[in-house]
Amino acid sequence: MRYGVLRRPRFAFYRMMSSSETKIPVLPLPDPKSDEEITFVRNGGGLFVTLNRPKALNSLTTDMIDRLYANLKKAEDLAGVYHVVVRGAGGKAYCAGGDVKALTLAKQKDGNTQMGQTFFRREYRMNHLIATMQKNYVAVMDGITMGGGVGISLPGRFRIATENTVWAMPETAIGLFPDVGASYFLPRLKGQLGVYLALTGASLKGADVFHAGIATHFVPSHLIPTILDRIQELQPDPGSVNYAIRERHYPEPPSQGFLAMQPVIDQCFSKSSVEAIIDELKSTGTQFGQAVVDKLEQMCPLSLKVAFKAIRAGKHLSLEQCFQMEYRLARHFLDSPDFYEGVRAALIDKDKRPKWQHARVSDVPESLVTSFFGQVDNELLLQPPVPRL
Template structure:
């Protein structure tokens, strides 16, 4: 769940001006009228379909707790309604699908006596992520624009994820003193080779077709085709809607789009698979130093800016997540969230990047070897009795995502 309330911190810190400009172009409006400006979540009903528009454009459609609480029962209701055959989700405003979760509200809650938002937000967000990942209806996420943290949780676990040339997807939580959550423990280690570990530790931005090449998007459609694609999805006869038909329709629009650009990371995949296959974060750092290439030095510089605690937690998170079920990763991730709001670095990252904006976080500890095994063990240990998030298996449901 990446921070994003007033601004997305990494646009200034990580993004080039051209990438930002591309991400901020107007999205295709589709065939429907713009949603009301005062509703954070817009629901539109069509014959056999439901379209969700995340409508906080000034906040880059960042998720808040109320949006999660509104969305969850809608998805539950539609799944049990035989008249609903497909769900489509997109973002409003022309800049983002969803730039993350409202972490400033979480930080404020954790420092306010009697507030439970820092407990409730993560708990309810993860229940929503699990529902999407096991959803029985076809779920189509149009990830046009900025898609980070919580936005990945709303899209990656669904059956269909449509990227465009304007998509910018990342999980850069280690720069904020946090970790790549919302099911990142599950989908990141299941990407090809060591790509997931690379993305998780460095916060690398996947742009446009890169999201498809990485195996996160299922389709790539030119942004100029989105309006027609949405209309075609909405116009599908309800009685003919199934996953094969949707896949065929999205594939047709992908073929109508310009030639798919090559994977920008292709020249470095061998390095990624070798270097990020280390048995510890320290070994990865040593391998980057030994490699000596310009690319390796750039990654090393990035890692040196990240929270050492976040790097160590993230490495263990992905290592364990590779062996856990989709359901059980959320128990682990919820424990981690509650430990992070008890510790130092998450607050310091928010202060430096979102509040004071000096971009000079003072991590504690400052080095990787300063993060003790005892401290790491505490992060992953069970919460006090009755506080763990334990999800119940969903009867008849199966994991829908192909990631």
């Protein structure tokens, strides 16, 4: 499916390079003091994209989303571009998510959700484009990769984790839900791992991101420049990119031990409700089980119930249907006080003491959860429209 460019970008592609020219080494990351929040460099057969908001852990703004979308569309149509490589500046993060703080401040200032509606609509269209691109898309998750950062990596064909990768979908902690395609991708992970990650916001580190099936490769961070230098020389065949990465890939990197908990995760998170999951975790009598219960009790109860329903539904929906469902959910959360309270407590006042609408998961009416999956005005995001649940 093709979408129109959302706005005219303020940048230009670098000149194309003929096969007779000398190879240009991969350029260094941009100066973190630069006011360019996202940069695009054409090098050989690759388009190298750098997220350049290191002080904000490269979190995505609407402008960054628009510019990335426009350039991905252009790269998809350019004959000489075979690969798109996305990385983050600053040494700490690939991308820590969407700038939900800005959405909250805009709501406080203007009293409406227009900025949020625009942000989520454009973000999900971009995520879908990444998932359906014919060109090779390589996400270098060398650092914090959370929320919106997952949306510009997990849908892509190649996803490189390093020893620095910290991966999470922490939305239930801020009164939101795991989005950017999570309702499609997470239920397709092994066992009940996706449900666990969606509800708890638990982080995976380093090699465990690869072992979980989230990353396609694990490469030591210091070898990333070598891989990127190699990619720009390659032809469009995805097999050649896979081979170039695998030359430096550790096929069996040592796990940090997290996945040893897979059996208890499968046992507990296979239950038919969030309440039943919590009861099962308590019944295990394990330190892990109690720690997870304690974590769930800190999350927004409404977010937990909605996230659980979305992940369960997403297992049986197409990618397009999942994005359409997520846009409905996002629109409803933009009207929910829990979202703004969660962002306030986590990112604005930073008191870490959100006052949710409901004290416990059992207090959330099922009718309220169901209403979040209902239609909203001007909702059509992609074709075909999502069926009613």
